[in-house]
Amino acid sequence: MTKRRNFSDQFKAAVALETLRGDKTVQEIAAKRQLHLTQLSTWKAHSGHRILRPRRETKSGMNAHQMHLSQAVKLS
Template sequence: MKKRKNHSPEFKARVALEAIREEMTLAELSKKYSVHPTQIGMWKRAAIENMATAFTRRGAAPEQVSAAEVDKLHSEIGQLVVERDFLADASQQLLGTRGKKW
């Protein structure tokens, strides 16, 4: 049984770049690097899709939300759910409205 080949990210990038340049066909690249043409196509597609991340600002990472803020928001959600249920029950008792609870 053959052992799986683990290619380095540098190797994958080099092969994908050659595939993007289209100086050689996928079959020729496959023969040159001993990698299946479908695999080269997948690397090429992944390289094209992720190319925009190379031009994003490094300091423009999404904001990290603190655990305290998450807890605060969860408590607000819980409070709003309790209030909604209370008002739904009260309106049903006072007004005799028919229908489902929220």
């Protein structure tokens, strides 16, 4: 029996951002990252919910969405 893989929130955000960019198809990204299409679609949908949430400014002047995207870009 194989062990279940766990992914960090940062990894999920980076992959979701990659799908939202539109440079590659979801199928290409899934093959490259060895993920199932359903998993990618779920992460992409969840990132959309975060994007649509009201944004509050932080002490740095960035809102949570901007900080989330900047962290995801740093990881990729």
